[in-house]
Amino acid sequence: MFLRTTLVALLGLFAGAAFALDDPQTPLTDPMQSGMWDYHQKGLLGDPADIRFDDRVVLRAPASAEDSLNVPLLVDATAIPDVKRIVISADYGPIPHILTYYPEQADAKLSLRFKIDQATAIRASVETHSGTWHVGSIYIDAAGGGCTAASHAYASDDWEEKLGEVHGRLWSATGRARLIVDHPMDTGLADGIPVFIIQDLSLQRDDGTQLARLELAEPVNEDPAFTFYFAKGALPASVKVVGRDNNGNRIRGVLSEGELN
């Protein structure tokens, strides 16, 4: 708690004082007025020149986080043509970057869950292949503590056996792929528990071509869960799940339109 408060205070100072002298090259008017956006525009996105807030990037989430360890979020940037990647982040919290999504052959739309540390603006910054950025926002209220709590996995004895377990399925008619991977996703902020997270996760065709790809950071929830969206009928009969965590554990699975339990 104390560490977190200190970090936030420091970030606040940086945003307010040090960086005021060093505005982004394209200053924006933040519709959320969070006081932190300038800082992330530079630090997280690399201070792009061609950037704007854009209502076509739609974020959906509950107004208040019932469970700070499992906050659902749906990002829909399908109204933006030619999307290369979507950077999803929280303005306030010890680790702002949540994940980066490369839709590749999927729609620019993703459902996910993440850990929230306090009430904050959440952003989806969409970069197109031509290098323009479009940013959408939503505000989520929260009790806090999501990032500094130890994962539930440590409360059970069999977590190592379940590590990397994949659940999921394809729905070709509606173009959906659902994927859940068993993993503690430890942020490294709980006392004595080092960072232990999935870093890369992708859906691939049998021949290894990328269908959709994710780079995950610490705030992604324990047992990450995603819905990917494709054009109707565009999904192959089966899709490979390929991933890796920061301890070198490989994640391997196959999704298909199989029997439901």
Added chain:
Amino acid sequence: MLTRRTTLGLLASLPLAPRAFAQARLSYDLVAKPLADGIWMVEGATDYFSMQNGGAIVNITLIKGDTGLILIDTGSSRRYGEALVTLARSLDLRGISTVVNTHHHPDHFFGNQVFAGTPIFALGETRQAALTEGEGFADNMYRILGDWMRGTEVVPPTDVIAGGDLRLDGRDFLALPLGGHTVADLALLDRRTGTLIAGDLVFHDRAPTTPSADLPRWQNALDALDAQNPALILPGHGPADPTGASITQTRDYLHWLDTTLRDGARSGLDMVELMDSPLPERFAAMGAQPQEYQRSVTHLFPAVELEELPRGN
């Protein structure tokens, strides 16, 4: 070290708090409605916890015993417990002789500290859950209710009871040790009047809450309550029910909730998509909707989808 609660307590008392609340007199206007021979109910609001209602969302039952009043559940805060003491003295000068907690949710036992020295009965697992989860609930209640919670400490029940025939302060009850709303939910049937004090196993025109729920177990508990053919049901939330409609309604809602979550999982939906789906009219009209449904999606969906979706390795 600064705990979250002290921080929030400080925050809540800062002049930054909305002026209307900062200046309002934080007191509960509790009314005891006589419902049967020697039984009164204090009926809570059917909303979620808010600064407006001060957390007074729960039903409290007062029952005449040989030496005073038997109090079933103690409300959401120390201040609420104190209001109950005052109210009880207006009904019976001898005040409260015995206290029971139906389960370990904060709106049902956070008034306990006012009754130090009086036995506070509950099921064993309720006492255990109050010990392990009470402080976490307190953090959340301080965050939502701020100054209403001032001075509230978590006091778990003191005396463990089992099921079966039970005499409290000279009055005979059948104790039903059930569960499903939480790990342990106690319902009491008053032998003299046939009144069932159902705790949160039964909600009435107010959406059931599920942060600790086990839906199949809860359905079994409803069957067990129904089998008692009570003359009058006092639900944990919502108006008293002489017809049994509250049990039917709770059962119907829980069944619909489970089916909706499972169908969602089997269609590849994520939580936001489920939260945004419209409620059937009969459930949309309940108190605290659609917020309570949306909270239930958060509580229940992650486990449901692991059950429904096939393994991929």
